[in-house]
Amino acid sequence: MALTFHQLIKADFSTLSDAVDKWRNLPEQLNTIAGSFDRTVTQGLRESEWKGEAAHAALEKFPVVDAQMKAASDEARDVYDLLNSALDAFRNAKKDLKLVQDYVRDDENLHINSQGTVYCAPPASVSAPSINKAYIETVHSCNDRIEAALESAEAADDALHWALTFDANGRQRGFNTEMASTIKEAKEERKTAQQDAKEMVELARLGDDLKTSQIERMNKLLSKYEGDPFFNERFTTGLGAKGTLQFWAEMADPKKEGNTRIPYEHSAARLDQLKSLQDNLSRTLASATQSDSVGMQRWEKQMIDLGGRRIGSDHAGDPFGFQVMSNLMREGSYDTDFLQKYGNALREDDKRFNEEPFSPSDHWTRNSTADLNFGEKDDRGQDPMTGFMEALGHNPKASTEFLSSNENFDYLANEREWPSDGTTDSGTDGSAGYRSLSHAFESATTGHAYDTGPSADMPPHTKEQAQIMTKIVHGVADPDDDFKLHEGMERSLGQMTAEYMPDVHHALSGGSAGGDTLGQLYPISGAQAKFSENDITRYMYELGQTPDGYKAINAGQTLYSSNLINYHYANPGDSGLPPLETLEEISSRNSEVQGIVGLARADSDIQKSAEGDAAFNANKDEWKTWTKSFATIGIGAGVGAATSPVGGALAAVALDDISGQMIDKLFGEPRDSSDSALYQAGEKWEDHKNSTLQATQDAAEISDKAHPSDLKEAQVERSIRDGHFTGSGYAHDVMKEYREQRGKA
Structure with a gap:
């Protein structure tokens, strides 16, 4: 929703001003802590009688602590500068509105309506036509100034939001040392991100016509913006749900002659880039689903609706939507609510083929020629449940919620016949599916993604996690x-x-x-x-x-x-x-x-x-x-x-x-x-x-x-x-x- 005249004119910036004051002092406070740590702890240890391996290990770690404190101080300085810059922009925009408001108030022929638009309405005793004509330029000028002030404040707000939500570290932990420190910088960088997202959509529409160097370009930008929700949403909604499915089907398994189970052979260089592209696309889409914007809500609904249908592609044997999308869910943390809806829809579609004399193999793999996953040899990506389990494995909240349902747990663990999904017709025995199921179990019972391992700041196990673990045992x-x-x-x-x-x-x-x-x-x-x-x-x-x-x-x-x-x-x-x-x-x-x-x-x-x-x-x-x-x-x-x-x-x-x-x-x-x-x-x-x-x-x-x-x-x-x-x-x-x-x- 666009910022209005009355919202800005009545805006109270005292809370933001207080935040600026607090951030102003934080860098020096962190520097003081770092100095105190060095004097009292590091120096104290060097001069103490505590010797041995533990002491040696401590001295090796303290420089890392010092570097982290320095990085924290630098980021705090950037945050202060950015917030202060935003506060100035908001105050200046509000000041411009008040100047227009005061100008209008002092002129009996000018007024501002409820929408914040200036218009001319002279008193009844004055000749209206002549006054209106004389005030045309004045009215336009006032409204232009109002529009400029609102646009300036809204642009500053967008830029501030972008800068504060963009984490250049992506999945890696650490302080953001590349953060924009002014609203001007943030605006420029946000604009670049928007242009890059548009470029990525245009490249994706080329499909298999993409040169390997262009795929490399996509990987570079998708990786760069991994921690940028704005870029990820722009790219995802720009490509669209169906466009996403058709793009990956064509990239992973371009059309081949005849009906063969032999995987399409990409060149070694292209194969490396495609493997990275699958991972980067997964993380980008996962990040985008964290948005609750109208555009992403539409994308998510369309993606689920397309799941049980063939995607209408000449490539990959025209696979089902669930087959393609699940192979783009193997990395990143997808939104919990989306995963519940997607998983329930997939389960219902899958269950239709889990009754005698049929099995999921008949539906997903037996008559499929698709190769949609660049992973292990026992996992071509034809069984969509495998990729979905990987998504649960990277979102502990979603996996715990999904597997706490007796219906879901019993179906996946006890009832479902997991199909063999390897590069040959025999010998894999559903190993990829069972492996991915265990990844979902690990996430659901421990509270962390299966491939990150536990950490010191992990919360205690919940009742739901413990109950799932008890059922597995x-x-x-x-x-x-x-x-x-x-x-x-x-x-x-x-x-x-x-x-x-x-x-x-x-x-x-x-x-x-x-x-x-x-x-x-x-x-x-x-x-x-x-x-x-x-x-x-x-x-x-x-x-x-x-x-x-x-x-x-x-x-x-x-x-x-x-x-x-x-x-x-x-x-x-x-x-x-x-x-x-x-x-x-x-x-x-x-x-x-x-x-x-x-x-x-x-x-x-x-x-x-x-x-x-x-x-x-x-x-x-x-x-x-x-x-x-x-x-x-x-x-x-x-x-x-x-x-x-x-x-x-x-x-x-x-x-x-x-x-x-x-x-x-x-x-x-x-x-x-x-x-x-x-x-x-x-x-x-x-x-x-x-x-x-x-x-x-x-x-x-x-x-x-x-x-x-x-x-x-x-x-x-x-x-x-x-x-x-x-x-x-x-x-x-x-x-x-x-x-x-x-x-x-």
Whole structure:
């Protein structure tokens, strides 16, 4: 809605003025904090007697902190300059209106109507025709000045909004060091973004006639404006819903002669650009759906309406709208409301072909020649549910909401026949679909996108998240349940389990029957997943037989128990038990979890194969990266970190160092640079038990150095040993019958 005369003339800029005043002082305040940090913390550490690896790690991190504070100060200065520039523009525009208003008020022949338009209406005693003629130029001049003032204020408002919502970092975290600092700069940059969006639409309309260099140009601009809602909406609405579908169908799979399942062969250079284009388009469209403008509401409705129809294209075998759009939903965070509507429409369309004698394969893949996805070999992009699951996997709120519906969960997890979607007619067994389903599960149960990993600022689990996790655990554990653990799901389910380790420990300690004080020993903030002991042990055993499931639970449990030991060393009274009994309890539960997955690995057909150890120990660097991310949540999402005598920033560094030492030992890069991983157990059950015991002893030793106690080394070691043998024995006993039923024992 356009700004009106009366809105501007009555506008109160006091709130904006207060904001300008606050931002004026912020840069210097940040500089003061940075200087104080350097003098009191950095310099204090250098001159202190605190030595060793933790101190060294702290000194390495402090320059990063200093650089971030400098960047924060620079951005605060830009924000102040921008807001101050906007305030001047608004005040000047209002001043211009008041000048016109005063001028009109002083002339008995001039008036302003309710729309803010100046007109001539002389008194009845005066000759109207002659006066009206004499005032023609004056009236035009007044109205031109009003229009100019309104346009100036509105342009300043648009420019301010653009500058404050455009994040040049895109997906990356950090301060925006390229922010416009004046309204003039913002106007120019916004105009450039508008022109670039128009150029992108024109290029997209060329379809497969695009040269590879032009695709590269599209990728460059789409990537540049990833964090610009204005550009993304302009591009998306300019292309239109149907135009979007037709563009991607033509780019991904240009028309080919005959009816063949052999993918179209793009040149290597073009293929690289097309892969990037798919990702960039996905993020651009996702960003655009966050807008509630009339244009985007129309686009979203049209996209859903087109989903069940063929798009009317000569390319990609004329696919259905859902098939094309879902392949542009694999990256970025789509609007939650749009995902609910899209997903419900897709489910209803899909269910029509999930009844005997039909299946989704008959509808989406069996008679399709389309190649719409530049991804894994088992995922041509013909099954639209796969791409939609990826969209849910990147939006935790949407995935939790969608999968909290029993109808949606049961259909996807239990009822649907996920089609094989690979480059051959056999051999993929729906693996791409099940993998994407697990990504949606991970997002829905953890509160973060499946491919970003947990972080220190994650909120606690919600009731809905915990309930979904409980259903998944029960489904995998219960042989009579239609939910099965399919190939491709192991990694996400394993990582989810790691983030629910406090809940796992509650379940293994008797659950609600274990007493009201379990929360003191294993703190949980937020909702608890109510696993039965039977379910969680069988679930972990099933996951532990797969390399990715084993690695996630093994690493997650090692870090969780290590941080838990550290927590109770720092807070010796919190458990309600004497310190040695606390250690024994933690050691017992840790060894029970590790014992279950250790047995699972030993029983695994994969482990028994020639590639066994290699499969279970593969991708070490990749898993080390995930474990570092997992370590940031300490003893659980939303639970406070361990306190420390060093306090504040130094406490965080000390905690990082404890996790760092355990991770290095876990993944074979200990700080003494020895050649093998201390905890890299192979197929032998005894090796795994010894590895678990050593890890727990190490965690206690490291924690005691960070939070010195009066406990004697021999007492600590005995408590950990006693707990370890109890837990390991219980793991063997509790899994005996189940393993026998499965022919594993």
